[in-house]
Amino acid sequence: MPPLNLGDEMPNVAIVTNEGSMKMHEFMKDSWIILFSHPRDYTPVCTTELGRAANLAPEFKKRGVKMIALSCDDADSHNGWIKDVQSHANHVGDFPYPIIADDSREIAKSLGMIDPDESAGAGMPLTCRAVMIFGPDKRLKLSMLYPATTGRNFTEILRVVDSLQLTATKKVATPVDWKVGDKCMVVPSVKKEEEAGLFPKGVETLSVPSGKGYLRMTPMPE
Numbered sequence: 001m002p003p004l005n006l007g008d009e010m011p012n013v014a015i016v017t018n019e020g021s022m023k024m025h026e027f028m029k030d031s032w033i034i035l036f037s038h039p040r041d042y043t044p045v046c047t048t049e050l051g052r053a054a055n056l057a058p059e060f061k062k063r064g065v066k067m068i069a070l071s072c073d074d075a076d077s078h079n080g081w082i083k084d085v086q087s088h089a090n091h092v093g094d095f096p097y098p099i100i101a102d103d104s105r106e107i108a109k110s111l112g113m114i115d116p117d118e119s120a121g122a123g124m125p126l127t128c129r130a131v132m133i134f135g136p137d138k139r140l141k142l143s144m145l146y147p148a149t150t151g152r153n154f155t156e157i158l159r160v161v162d163s164l165q166l167t168a169t170k171k172v173a174t175p176v177d178w179k180v181g182d183k184c185m186v187v188p189s190v191k192k193e194e195e196a197g198l199f200p201k202g203v204e205t206l207s208v209p210s211g212k213g214y215l216r217m218t219p220m221p222e
C-alpha cells in the first residue's frame with residue numbers, strides 16, 4: 001500500500017488496540033479523526049505527548065474529533081505505559097483514547113510513518129511522530145511528520161483542526177498564525193461578483209504593488 005496523500009481514504013485495516021480489536025472504518029464511523037503515531041512506549045518525549053493529548057481530549061471532543069494513537073509495542077505494554085503517562089501528566093480517570101499496538105510495524109509502514117533515523121535494534125525500525133487528520137469522509141485532510149527527536153505542539157494541532165473544519169464548508173482559507181475569531185482570506189476561486197452573496201459581513205481587498213486584488217480579507221464566517 002503506498003503512503004497516504006491528501007485526499008486518500010484511510011485503508012480499512014484491522015487494528016489491535018489496548019481497548020480491543022476492530023477494523024479502522026468501524027472505529028472512524030463518520031467522525032473527524034486524529035491518528036498520531038509515536039516511536040515507542042516508555043520513551044520520554046512520547047510520554048509527554050500522550051499526556052498532553054489526554055489532557056486536551058475534551059477540546060478534541062468539543063470539535064467532534066475522535067482520537068487514536070499508535071505505538072510500536074503490544075497492547076499489554078500500552079496499558080502499563082498509560083499509568084506512567086497519566087501520572088506524569090496529572091491525568092485522572094479513564095484514558096480518553098485507544099493506542100494501536102503496531103509491534104509488527106505493518107500499519108506504520110503502510111501509512112509512511114517510519115523514521116529512517118531511528119531503530120529499535122535487530123533491524124526493527126521505529127515510527128516517526130506522524131499526525132494524520134481525517135474528515136468524516138475518511139479522507140486525509142492534513143498530515144504532519146516529525147522526527148522522533150522533536151515533540152509536537154498539540155495546541156497547534158487543535159488550531160489546524162479549527163482551520164480544517166471551517167474551510168471544509170466555507171470558501172475561505174486561514175492565513176498565517178490564524179486562530180478562531182481572526183479574519184480569514186477569501187479563496188482565489190471566488191469571483192468578485194460572488195463576494196457579496198458569500199460574505200455578507202464584507203470583503204476588504206488589500207492593496208499590493210502588483211495591483212492584483214488577491215489579498216481579500218473577510219471576518220470569520222459563522
Ligand code: BEZ
Binds near residue numbers: 039043046118148149
Ligand atoms: C522519545 O520519545 O523521547 C524518543 C523516542 C525515540 C527516539 C528518540 C526519542
